[in-house]
Structure formats: C-alpha cells, structure tokens
Amino acid sequence: MxxxxxxxxxxxxxxxxxxxxxxxxxxxxxxxxxxxxxxxxxxxxxxxxxxxxxxxxxxxxxxxxxxxxxxxxxxxxxxxxxxxxxxxxxxxxxxxxxxxxxxxxxxxxxxxxxxxxLTGALGALSGPDFAAMLRGTTTLMRELQDRRAIPVSQMCLTCRFFVPRAHPEETGRPHHCNYVDAPFGDAELRVSCPDHETA
Ligand code: SF4
Missing domain, CATH: 1.10.10.10 (Winged helix-like DNA-binding domain superfamily/Winged helix DNA-binding domain)
Incomplete structure (x- = not known):
C-alpha cells in the first residue's frame, strides 16, 4: 500500500x-x-x-x-x-x-x-465529533498531568465523584457524577469544575 x-x-x-x-x-x-x-x-x-x-x-x-x-x-x-x-x-x-x-x-x-x-467555530463540530474531541482532550490532559508536564486541573477524570462507564454505553450517558448523582456522556465531561474534589 x-x-x-x-x-x-x-x-x-x-x-x-x-x-x-x-x-x-x-x-x-x-x-x-x-x-x-x-x-x-x-x-x-x-x-x-x-x-x-x-x-x-x-x-x-x-x-x-x-x-x-x-x-x-x-x-x-x-x-x-x-x-x-x-x-x-x-x-x-x-x-x-x-x-x-x-x-x-x-x-x-x-x-x-x-x-x-470560537463558539461559531465549535458549532461546525457534529455532536459525536464534539464528544470525541472532549474525551480525547481530557485523556491527553490526564496523561500530561500524570507525567507532571502540566499542573493538575479540576477535571472529571481526576475527581472522586467521577464513575466512568457506570451505565450502558447505548444510553449515550455512560458516566456518573456522584456529586449531582446523575449520568452524563463524553460531551459533558468537565475540564474545570467548581465541585471537583481530587480522587
Ligand atoms: S463533581 Fe464535577 S468534576 Fe467531579 S465528576 Fe462531577 S462534574 Fe465531574
């Protein structure tokens, strides 16, 4: 090829x-x-x-x-x-x-x-593209934080209230936030949350 x-x-x-x-x-x-x-x-x-x-x-x-x-x-x-x-x-x-x-x-x-x-440009993303981009961004941030390349952010992936994949994927809202006791999807992942508490 x-x-x-x-x-x-x-x-x-x-x-x-x-x-x-x-x-x-x-x-x-x-x-x-x-x-x-x-x-x-x-x-x-x-x-x-x-x-x-x-x-x-x-x-x-x-x-x-x-x-x-x-x-x-x-x-x-x-x-x-x-x-x-x-x-x-x-x-x-x-x-x-x-x-x-x-x-x-x-x-x-x-x-x-x-x-x-900026909001106009973000509007060009489809729903799934937006969710995938947010998921990829949080994954990269988490990885860089673990490698001490960037300071720690108050994001879902490092939060004690975050339960990933707690619900079936088909629901479109597989994660759970124990702080508000509600399911949410990749498109609602937070990278700066005032209610965050480090896990
Ligand atoms: S409290 Fe905020 S950072 Fe923690 S899981 Fe809920 S939404 Fe995410």
Whole structure:
C-alpha cells in the first residue's frame, strides 16, 4: 500500500493542537476589554464570579492549574485595577480571602459572553465529533498531568465523584457524577469544575 508522505500523524496532531491553543489565546487578548486584562487576569475574574464566596489565592492556583508566583502577580494587578479586593480570612488571621469588587462583577459579566469566533467555530463540530474531541482532550490532559508536564486541573477524570462507564454505553450517558448523582456522556465531561474534589 502507498504510504501517505510527510511527517508522522502524531506531529500533525500536535501542530493542530498548537494552532488551536494559539487561536484561543489570541481571542483572549482581543477580548482584553476596558481594563486591558491579560488572559490569566480574565480567567481569575471569571473564576471568582463562579464562586459563592471569596477564596484563598491557593484555590485560584489550583483551579486554574497555574503557579503561585504567576497568580500572585495577576492578583496584584487586578487589585490595582480595583476589580478584586482582599479581606481577612476569619478562619486564619494570617490568610486573606479574595473576591470581586462591584467593578469586578461587572467585568465578569462582560467576560462570560463567549467569543463568537470560537463558539461559531465549535458549532461546525457534529455532536459525536464534539464528544470525541472532549474525551480525547481530557485523556491527553490526564496523561500530561500524570507525567507532571502540566499542573493538575479540576477535571472529571481526576475527581472522586467521577464513575466512568457506570451505565450502558447505548444510553449515550455512560458516566456518573456522584456529586449531582446523575449520568452524563463524553460531551459533558468537565475540564474545570467548581465541585471537583481530587480522587
Ligand atoms: S463533581 Fe464535577 S468534576 Fe467531579 S465528576 Fe462531577 S462534574 Fe465531574
């Protein structure tokens, strides 16, 4: 059989993933808004909006799979921009809790509206393609986390509430989340879940 010429398929996949990452990052920079937010600053504002109460900086580091110095720098800038405020943690006098100011909540509302370019492009995927891509993405992330190549994310595959293949495949929702006690399919796998608890 004639071989397809060129680099091996793994290279092609890696090049494709790099291009996608580039597109997501570029959209984040384009969406810097009135406060000229970096992608990480925008992620922090969006994350804090999803939390019912202010959180410690360490929780932000964990949720965004980042590092303490990187998050610390971004938090300092956000406080200067008056989008974020710190209060004393009643449970530990030495610790601080971080939450959004009123301006921060307004900015979070703006950021929550997804980029039309990205959502439009995702709309080109069929249901099965979307599910397969999410499944492949979580598998790769898990593998890279195990190899310590990327920080740990709050995703289903590392969550103590996740029960894979708990239901028949034919149902289309073979997995089970014990947190909400409900079945779900590959298309609903989470890579960033506020209810995640490490297995
Ligand atoms: S709590 Fe969140 S991360 Fe955990 S299994 Fe349920 S949906 Fe997935």
């Amino acid at each position: 004639t071989q397809v010429p060129g680099p091996p398929p793994a290279n092609q996949l890696l090049i494709g993933l790099a291009r996608l990452g580039q597109a997501v990052r570029m959209e984040a920079w384009r969406n810097a808004g009135p406060h000229n937010l970096s992608p990480l600053q925008a992620d922090i504002v969006t994350l804090l909006q999803s939390k019912p109460r202010p959180v410690r900086q360490g929780e932000i580091v964990e949720a965004l799979a980042s590092t303490p110095p990187t998050v610390s720098d971004a938090v300092k800038v956000l406080r200067k921009k008056e989008l974020l405020e710190a209060t004393r943690d009643p449970g530990d006098a030495r610790a601080q809790l971080l939450g959004l100011t009123e301006a921060g909540r307004a900015e979070a509302g703006r950021l929550t509206a997804q980029s039309e370019t």
